[in-house]
Amino acid sequence: MARKLNVTIVGGGISGLLAARVLREKHNVTVIERQAGNHEFSAAITLGPTAINIVESLGFDRKRGGTMAAEKVLVWNKNFGRISENITKKYTSKLNGEFTFSYRRDVWDEFLRLATSNEFPGSPANVLWGSTVGNVDVESGTVYLDDGRKIESDLVIAADGIRSSVRHLVLQQEESVHARPSGSSAFRFTVPGDVVREIHLKHGRTDDPMAPNMNLYMSMDGTQRTCVTYPCRSGQILSCAFVAPDKLIARETVESWAAEAEEGEIRRLFHDFDPLFLDLADRAVKPRCWRLRDQDPLHSYTRGCTMLIGDAAHAMTPHLGQGGTQAIEDAAAFDLFNDPAYDAYSVPEILQMIDRVRRQRATQIQTWTREFQGWKKRALEEKYTWYCWSYPGIKECLTRLDAGLEMIELKHFNETDAK
Incomplete structure (x- = not known):
């Protein structure tokens, strides 16, 4: 103007x-x-x-x-079975970003x-x-x-x-x-990189958990439970989101906009995922449950x-x-x-x-x-x-x-x- x-x-x-x-x-x-x-x-x-x-x-x-x-977007089942691998440069090399x-x-x-x-x-x-x-x-x-x-x-x-x-x-x-509940909620938290590596070694994993990849772990059983992880802050911390349908989550948690996760709640909801994920949840920094909303x-x-x-x-x-x-x-x-x-x-x-x-x-x-x-x-x-x-x-x-x-x-x- x-x-x-x-x-x-x-x-x-x-x-x-x-x-x-x-x-x-x-x-x-x-x-x-x-x-x-x-x-x-x-x-x-x-x-x-x-x-x-x-x-x-x-x-x-x-x-x-x-x-x-x-570098990659990797999709797995809940027990580390590889489903797909997508190299992000397949797209970004043609998009100048x-x-x-x-x-x-x-x-x-x-x-x-x-x-x-x-x-x-x-x-x-x-x-x-x-x-x-x-x-x-x-x-x-x-x-x-x-x-x-x-x-x-x-x-x-x-x-x-x-x-x-x-x-x-x-x-x-x-x-x-206002946006309405989408039917799912996400437990979001971070774990320090050194703790993540310690957990991976404990479970015999030899891959680098802080590599610049997005990992999606899916329940594959119709419950639509998913875990998403990727590193941030220059690889110092791992971001984690454990997503589950609201019907599986305690009502007192999802009725509020965002609430602190109850002790052991993530472990209960994802009990059948590989034990490595449960250990990550146990070491979470202030996990909170966010009710995902859709407009x-x-x-x-x-x-x-x-x-x-x-x-x-x-x-x-x-x-x-x-x-x-x-x-x-x-x-x-x-x-x-x-x-x-x-x-x-x-x-x-x-x-x-x-x-x-x-x-x-x-x-x-x-x-x-x-x-x-x-x-x-x-x-x-x-x-x-x-x-x-x-x-x-x-x-x-x-x-x-x-x-x-x-x-x-x-x-x-x-x-x-x-x-």
Whole structure:
């Protein structure tokens, strides 16, 4: 925009902080965060090629973020029987990017640096820690805080997560638009690398448990219990997620949003998995049970001068590992507000352009994420990967849509070969 906008971002998580980094280059940015600081829990995050390329272009430092490039995705049964092996370079070598593993707290710290450090162009974002939004006038951009303060904004970005307080205001619907339980919950925790190696040696395993691979261990008995592990923080810790249907989990655990795992609960639920997994669970660092939630695709992400991004817009389960990547792509789309080519458009008009691209893409990925839970045929798995890891950016997508073309061109996917 030719004029400098006053931007208010509700939520200081991953999507909100990266949106602040994008917009600070030309505009005044205020981030409102109800927590007092880094509130990311002890878990990891995968970033696909599109996401890692975006964040590195904005100054993200992989070394500071402890980010590791994945080499393989391996699928096993619960007793270490190999089912499949997928070399990630099969995809990434053609996409000019990498599939990566990071510790969520490290990514958050880096994004805060990008948003608030003097190292980067523009004015650092102002973060109001420990502040809660009471209401938002989504048409005018006025944001009301619970402490009585009022912030006048030209652009409001709702990056306040899966339990967004702004979502129903944008959609003009009641609170029922919140994401619903998906039917499964994940016990998420980390284990120090030296402890993991000790456990592997105890069980006679000679492979390197901290190799840069994602490992999926499946029950293969119809119960849909799964264990997912991969290293992060430059190989210092192993991220673990033990996923089980809610019907198998104690109700007092899954009724809450997230709760500490009961002693011995993971061992009970996964008792028939190889004993190595049970030992990992016993050495878990503060295991918590997270109820996985799923959002039906929304009819719009924007109203007036307000836009939903990240989990506030398109919450999805982690089965395709796309939550973080889609949030980052959302944030990058606000670069339209920095481009002189869009100066003639109003804030609502530009938000409609962003909505046109981001909602179509995220909705497709939400739909496929649901399909992936059932492990559909191989052809679909291939197509999922090519689509999720292929994104030319907001401007190219708009150009393609205006020309009547497919927004995402799957150049490398051959459905015949994938069957």
